Amino acid sequence: MLALIYFLILGVIAVGGALCVLLSKHPLYGALSLVVTMLSLAGIYGLLGSPFVGVVQVMVYAGAIMMLLTFVIMVLNGARDNRTPRFDKISLFVIPAIILMALMLSFLILRTPLVFNPETARGTVSLTAATLFDTSASGPGYFLLFEAIGLLLLSAMATAVILAKKKLGSPETSDSEEVH
Amino acid sequence: MMEIINSKHWIEWLLIVAKFAFAFVPVLFILLLIPMERRGAGFIQDRQGPNRSYFWLPYFGRIRLFGWVQNACDGLKLFTKEIYAPNGVNKILFALAPAIPFVIVLISPCVIPWFAPMVFTMGDQVVRVSGNTVDSEVGILLLFGLSSLSAYGAVLAGWASKSKYSLLGGLRTSAMTISYEVCLGLSIMGMLLMVGSFRIDDIIAWQEAHVWGIVAQPIAFFCFLISMIAETGRAPFDVAEGEPELVAGFHTEYGAMQFGLFYMGEYSHIGINSILVACLFLGGYSVPFFSQTTIQANMGYSLAVLCGVFILLILTFLHMIYRYSRWYKTSAATNKTVILREYSLYKLLGWVAIPALAIIGVASALFIHPEFTLVDGKAVYGLGIAFGTALIQILVLLVKACFFCFVWIWVRWTLPRFRYDHVMNLGWKVILNIALVNLVITAVVAKLVLGGN
Numbered sequence: 001m002l003a004l005i006y007f008l009i010l011g012v013i014a015v016g017g018a019l020c021v022l023l024s025k026h027p028l029y030g031a032l033s034l035v036v037t038m039l040s041l042a043g044i045y046g047l048l049g050s051p052f053v054g055v056v057q058v059m060v061y062a063g064a065i066m067m068l069l070t071f072v073i074m075v076l077n078g079a080r081d082n083r084t085p086r087f088d089k090i091s092l093f094v095i096p097a098i099i100l101m102a103l104m105l106s107f108l109i110l111r112t113p114l115v116f117n118p119e120t121a122r123g124t125v126s127l128t129a130a131t132l133f134d135t136s137a138s139g140p141g142y143f144l145l146f147e148a149i150g151l152l153l154l155s156a157m158a159t160a161v162i163l164a165k166k167k168l169g170s171p172e173t174s175d176s177e178e179v180h
Numbered sequence: 181m182m183e184i185i186n187s188k189h190w191i192e193w194l195l196i197v198a199k200f201a202f203a204f205v206p207v208l209f210i211l212l213l214i215p216m217e218r219r220g221a222g223f224i225q226d227r228q229g230p231n232r233s234y235f236w237l238p239y240f241g242r243i244r245l246f247g248w249v250q251n252a253c254d255g256l257k258l259f260t261k262e263i264y265a266p267n268g269v270n271k272i273l274f275a276l277a278p279a280i281p282f283v284i285v286l287i288s289p290c291v292i293p294w295f296a297p298m299v300f301t302m303g304d305q306v307v308r309v310s311g312n313t314v315d316s317e318v319g320i321l322l323l324f325g326l327s328s329l330s331a332y333g334a335v336l337a338g339w340a341s342k343s344k345y346s347l348l349g350g351l352r353t354s355a356m357t358i359s360y361e362v363c364l365g366l367s368i369m370g371m372l373l374m375v376g377s378f379r380i381d382d383i384i385a386w387q388e389a390h391v392w393g394i395v396a397q398p399i400a401f402f403c404f405l406i407s408m409i410a411e412t413g414r415a416p417f418d419v420a421e422g423e424p425e426l427v428a429g430f431h432t433e434y435g436a437m438q439f440g441l442f443y444m445g446e447y448s449h450i451g452i453n454s455i456l457v458a459c460l461f462l463g464g465y466s467v468p469f470f471s472q473t474t475i476q477a478n479m480g481y482s483l484a485v486l487c488g489v490f491i492l493l494i495l496t497f498l499h500m501i502y503r504y505s506r507w508y509k510t511s512a513a514t515n516k517t518v519i520l521r522e523y524s525l526y527k528l529l530g531w532v533a534i535p536a537l538a539i540i541g542v543a544s545a546l547f548i549h550p551e552f553t554l555v556d557g558k559a560v561y562g563l564g565i566a567f568g569t570a571l572i573q574i575l576v577l578l579v580k581a582c583f584f585c586f587v588w589i590w591v592r593w594t595l596p597r598f599r600y601d602h603v604m605n606l607g608w609k610v611i612l613n614i615a616l617v618n619l620v621i622t623a624v625v626a627k628l629v630l631g632g633n
């Protein structure tokens with residue numbers, strides 16, 4: 001019962017934030033609404049018995065990625081986009097697609113039997129670790145994927161550093177602005 | 181609903197609610213940090229610092245409390261000033277921005293353990309109360325996530341002010357937060373790898389069983405400390421509000437208590453970070469050289485030693501007062517009668533406190549004989565002993581944290597401000613690499629020595 005109340009509150013905030021992302025004219029407001037959505041999603045993850053995923057959501061998405069996005073919006077001076085119309089010709093395709101997808105999703109959700117026990121732990125630290133790294137129990141699939149993603153991110157970081165260095169040229173000025 | 185209430189003993193519910201009061205400890209650190217900063221700056225720069233503000237007592241005259249009254253003056257000034265927003269600012273975000281760091285400061289200490297889990301008998305029941313408000317297994321990750329959110333306050337303030345200086349300050353804050361968040365996370369990973377848990381109480385228990393983190397991971401300690409200082413945005417890393425370049429950075433347009441909230445958020449952030457460093461690398465609440473069982477078994481003597489430590493501190497204070505009095509008596513200062521009158525109050529309080537503490541100490545050593553019941557082969561004591569242990573542990577934690585508070589001030593007034601690109605170079609080219617190498621070496625050594633999987 002308590003979990004349901006929390007879920008309703010967080011769900012309303014999440015959906016409202018997502019709507020604000022679509023409807024706000026200014027990019028910074030959109031980014032801020034996205035932060036609110038991310039935070040309430042983190043709360044829902046915690047409610048589902050996976051606090052680890054929720055906290056990672058706060059750290060990575062709300063903390064780092066959205067901060068980066070705000071940085072970019074402020075650097076590019078997004079205030080100029082204030083006069084972009086909310087609906088234009090492309091909306092003719094986008095809006096029906098969104099409605100269709102919402103209908104399909106709601107059909108799926110209504111058809112699935114919802115057996116939900118909030119007491120079960122789904123994404124605890126030890127459970128996540130066991131799923132990822134205990135290859136004898138869950139097979140090597142997750143482990144290989146994890147390593148591949150790690151390699152990809154590392155190479156992306158190295159590439160960003162090299163690209164930034166090439167563009168700025170002189171070794172004294174920092175490649176700081178581009179790296180993160 | 182009733183079964184939730186009945187699932188715990190009433191004393192457990194009481195303590196759970198009471199633990200919410202710990203949310204205000206970082207805010208109370210402001211009371212310590214402002215005089216410490218101002219007088220500490222004076223001490224380092226060989227001047228007095230603000231020590232003239234006073235309140236008046238009937239016999240003793242002007243009581244200045246060594247600059248402590250300055251707190252009240254600062255607060256009163258900020259509270260009574262008019263809240264003012266320049267023309268053309270974004271009203272909602274401008275008002276919202278100062279609240280963000282302060283709210284984060286109030287909710288982030290929830291995962292810090294203030295004392296070891298209290299286990300005591302109540303009637304015929306064994307009650308266990310954890311030392312942190314939220315006993316979650318993600319512990320320190322939650323703290324990092326929240327502290328990265330607090331930079332939104334500065335970013336939004338910079339943007340909403342509609343001022344070029346503020347905007348640049350906000351930009352620099354966001355860039356620095358992203359950079360140093362990475363270093364912060366990576367430098368602590370070696371420690372977490374050895375402990376094998378995100379819970380701060382597990383980290384402290386590991387340090388109690390082995391060695392302090394500062395001995396096990398000295399490189400990580402320095403990386404962590406530097407990233408922490410950078411993350412609070414204080415000098416030498418205060419590029420976001422560098423006066424020569426940006427007037428006052430992101431809070432240029434703020435005044436009165438809106439500025440005060442930024443100010444308080446910054447100082448409370450220092451408090452939280454000091455407590456965190458103390459927890460991760462200095463053994464947190466664990467008392468050096470004594471295990472918790474020893475303290476609980478000899479609670480009377482432990483309290484006596486605690487009283488002895490307090491008496492020693494008061495004697496040091498009195499020695500300082502007497503030396504100053506002697507100096508003032510021979511000097512030609514025009515206000516020496518006023519100051520000597522003020523000092524007589526400190527002398528009186530000191531000489532009252534010492535016998536009182538001595539009596540309490542002797543009485544506790546004589547009359548406290550803890551009785552225990554054996555539960556699963558471990559001695560479990562009553563409520564009073566558990567409270568005594570918790571008190572000692574909180575004091576130990578706060579002393580360690582206060583030391584780091586001084587480190588923050590020490591660094592600020594010793595080093596000049598770094599240039600923006602120097603800060604970024606330090607973060608991305610030096611600390612990040614050192615932390616990565618440290619993590620790899622720790623992993624290899626831990627695999628070879630400790631033999632985990």
